[in-house]
Amino acid sequence: MAEKQTAGRDRLGKFAPKFAELNDDVLFGEVWSREKELSPRDRSMITVSALISGGNFEQLPAHLQKAKVNGVTKQEISEIITHLAFYTGWPKGWSAFNIAKEIYND
Numbered sequence: 001m002a003e004k005q006t007a008g009r010d011r012l013g014k015f016a017p018k019f020a021e022l023n024d025d026v027l028f029g030e031v032w033s034r035e036k037e038l039s040p041r042d043r044s045m046i047t048v049s050a051l052i053s054g055g056n057f058e059q060l061p062a063h064l065q066k067a068k069v070n071g072v073t074k075q076e077i078s079e080i081i082t083h084l085a086f087y088t089g090w091p092k093g094w095s096a097f098n099i100a101k102e103i104y105n106d
Helices: 007-012 017-031 040-054 060-069 074-088 090-103
Strands: none
Touching (some): 040 060, 060 090
16 A cells, blocks of 8 residues: 655645645545556656656656655666657656666665
8 A cells, every 4th residue: 555645745735735635635645546556666657757758857856766665676767768768858868867866876
């Protein structure tokens, strides 16, 4: 079962309480917990791919860490980013690799 998420409330709770609630309870509470429909590992790979594709690098470190915890290996992340670079743009690949190196620094 997915771990209880509190990042929304921790970071935005006072400023944007409804957004924080939706983030923690709906996105991470309801959607991410649907493990019979899609594994956390697969959700992580999809989420990381979407973030890279959209150039949303601010959220990428947290989701790369979550991907690592969910069993996505360094070799798999490397392959995902390499593949995406051809479809989303080479600079996005470089940016993603720079972040991934920090997370997968074993």
